Structures are given as structure tokens and as C-alpha cells.
Amino acid sequence: MKPSEIMFGFLLLSPYIYTIYNVLSKFTTLDYFALFSFFSLLALVFSRYSSIILLSLLLVPSLVCFGLFVLGNPLPLIGMAAGYILAFPIFTMLTSYYERKIENLVLTYLFTLTLNISILYASETKSLTSSDLIINLIVRVLRNIVSGGQYTLSQPVNNIFTILTALSCIVLFFIIIKRIEPEFPKNVGEIIPLIISTIITLLLALITRVWSYGSIIAALSSFIIIVSLSIILKVVK
Structure with missing residues (x-):
């Protein structure tokens, strides 16, 4: 390996x-x-x-x-x-x-x-x-x-777990790309959108109130954000 x-x-x-x-x-x-x-x-x-x-x-x-x-x-x-x-x-x-x-x-x-x-x-x-x-x-x-328990804004959030979940989702997205295109990345320019979306996602994990609703929503939100930003940045590029 x-x-x-x-x-x-x-x-x-x-x-x-x-x-x-x-x-x-x-x-x-x-x-x-x-x-x-x-x-x-x-x-x-x-x-x-x-x-x-x-x-x-x-x-x-x-x-x-x-x-x-x-x-x-x-x-x-x-x-x-x-x-x-x-x-x-x-x-x-x-x-x-x-x-x-x-x-x-x-x-x-x-x-x-x-x-x-x-x-x-x-x-x-x-x-x-x-x-x-x-x-x-x-x-x-x-x-x-x-x-039907729900999370509220006062629900305590484990920040370490939240950040690790965001990183984990980013890695999952990268693995998916590698499965679709094994030669990715062919050059540094191809991973720039992924790097930018990673930085934005980690910042969102620290500052946005969305993460206060619980780690399940946090994980799903980070995955959606990564996919969306990467697609947008790829198109802009």
C-alpha cells in the first residue's frame, strides 16, 4: 500500500x-x-x-x-x-x-x-x-x-470532531474523483479548486452557525459545499 x-x-x-x-x-x-x-x-x-x-x-x-x-x-x-x-x-x-x-x-x-x-x-x-x-x-x-429529537442552536458541538468530519468528507470527495479519473491530478492546477474548497469548508466549520445544528448536518453540509464549490471553481477555471 x-x-x-x-x-x-x-x-x-x-x-x-x-x-x-x-x-x-x-x-x-x-x-x-x-x-x-x-x-x-x-x-x-x-x-x-x-x-x-x-x-x-x-x-x-x-x-x-x-x-x-x-x-x-x-x-x-x-x-x-x-x-x-x-x-x-x-x-x-x-x-x-x-x-x-x-x-x-x-x-x-x-x-x-x-x-x-x-x-x-x-x-x-x-x-x-x-x-x-x-x-x-x-x-x-x-x-x-x-x-423525533432535534438539535437546537444551544446543542453543544464537538469542534474537533466537526473539523475531522469536514476533512474526512474532503478525502472522500478526492477518492471519488480518483475512482472516476485515475490520472487525477495531472498537474497542480487541477487540485487548486480542491485546495480552495478545502480552506473554505474548514473556515465554515469554525464560523457558521449551521454546524450548531449537529454533526450529522455538519457532515452532509460539508460534503455538499465541497462538491458545489469544486464544480463551480472547475467551471470558472
């Missing part, structure tokens, strides 16, 4: 990585079951779905934790579930990264980003455990579904 692909992959996944760091940093005690299940799910992707990894790191530990749950100790099973929840957005993006159809990649990105935002807001407490994360996530999702 080329260094540029690694860099683009890191930037594309930066909102997910930040969420994982934000969640784990709030754990009162380190949950080894959550960490184990998190890394085992990612190991499955990087091993190209090795049957050994599937059996030794996923199936057997899950059966053991389920057995402990039946015997009256639910904490290992809860910890593994929390780890799988944290890893699922990145796992899904990694499995879809080389998807041939661009629309499938975009839909997967928006789905995982929405789930990632839910996980981030479910961790809005000073301290966390695996149980807290799962309960907060379920309660928040169900509450929004039932009540």
Missing part, C-alpha cells in the same frame, strides 16, 4: 478514530474484553477474513463470554459487545473501501458516520463503563426515534 493511500485512509477514518479515543479515555477502568473484541474485529479485516482469526479471536471468545453470562457473570459479554460497537464503523468502512460502485462507498460512509456520531454523543459523560456506553447508545437512539 502506498504512503498516500495510508494517509488518505487515516484522514478518512479520523472521525472514527477520534470517537474511539474519546470513548476509551473516559473509561473508569480499562475493559480488556472491550479492547480484545475491538482489535479482533479489525484483525479479521487485515487478515483478509482468515478462518484462524475468525475461530480463535471471534468465535471461541464469544462462546466463552456467553457461557459466563449464562453462569451469572454478564460483564465479559457486555465488554465484548461494547468493543464490537466501537469497531463496527471502522470495520464497515475498511470492508467497503475498495467497493467498485462509488454510490455504495458513499452510502456506507454516511451510514457509518451516523452510527459513529451516535456513539460519540452516547459517551457525553465524565466517566464511562462498557455498560454505560451500551445503555446510553440504546436509550439515545430509541429516544430520538420515538420523540
Whole structure:
């Protein structure tokens, strides 16, 4: 894998990585079951779905934790579930990264980003455990579904996550261009519109009140802004 692909992959996944760091940093005690299940799910992707990894790191530990749950100790099973929840957005993006159809990649990105935002807001407490994360996530999702919860101008916004989401959307747009035109960019002039739109998007992420309505709208807004500005600047050029 080329260094540029690694860099683009890191930037594309930066909102997910930040969420994982934000969640784990709030754990009162380190949950080894959550960490184990998190890394085992990612190991499955990087091993190209090795049957050994599937059996030794996923199936057997899950059966053991389920057995402990039946015997009256639910904490290992809860910890593994929390780890799988944290890893699922990145796992899904990694499995879809080389998807041939661009629309499938975009839909997967928006789905995982929405789930990632839910996980981030479910961790809005000073301290966390695996149980807290799962309960907060379920309660928040169900509450929004039932009540049709909306963001208001007073809704707190995670500025770091917002900026990382904007960068991630920009990288996604660049990946789409590369899929359509593999030789892009042929010269520096072709990436000037992308650079200008990137700067404008990041400025908007910091100053516009649109971002106060929540990170979902922020992500969609940044993607729309990038596409629109790039098209306009390309036409003007």
C-alpha cells in the first residue's frame, strides 16, 4: 500500500478514530474484553477474513463470554459487545473501501458516520463503563426515534470532531474523483479548486452557525459545499 493511500485512509477514518479515543479515555477502568473484541474485529479485516482469526479471536471468545453470562457473570459479554460497537464503523468502512460502485462507498460512509456520531454523543459523560456506553447508545437512539429529537442552536458541538468530519468528507470527495479519473491530478492546477474548497469548508466549520445544528448536518453540509464549490471553481477555471 502506498504512503498516500495510508494517509488518505487515516484522514478518512479520523472521525472514527477520534470517537474511539474519546470513548476509551473516559473509561473508569480499562475493559480488556472491550479492547480484545475491538482489535479482533479489525484483525479479521487485515487478515483478509482468515478462518484462524475468525475461530480463535471471534468465535471461541464469544462462546466463552456467553457461557459466563449464562453462569451469572454478564460483564465479559457486555465488554465484548461494547468493543464490537466501537469497531463496527471502522470495520464497515475498511470492508467497503475498495467497493467498485462509488454510490455504495458513499452510502456506507454516511451510514457509518451516523452510527459513529451516535456513539460519540452516547459517551457525553465524565466517566464511562462498557455498560454505560451500551445503555446510553440504546436509550439515545430509541429516544430520538420515538420523540423525533432535534438539535437546537444551544446543542453543544464537538469542534474537533466537526473539523475531522469536514476533512474526512474532503478525502472522500478526492477518492471519488480518483475512482472516476485515475490520472487525477495531472498537474497542480487541477487540485487548486480542491485546495480552495478545502480552506473554505474548514473556515465554515469554525464560523457558521449551521454546524450548531449537529454533526450529522455538519457532515452532509460539508460534503455538499465541497462538491458545489469544486464544480463551480472547475467551471470558472
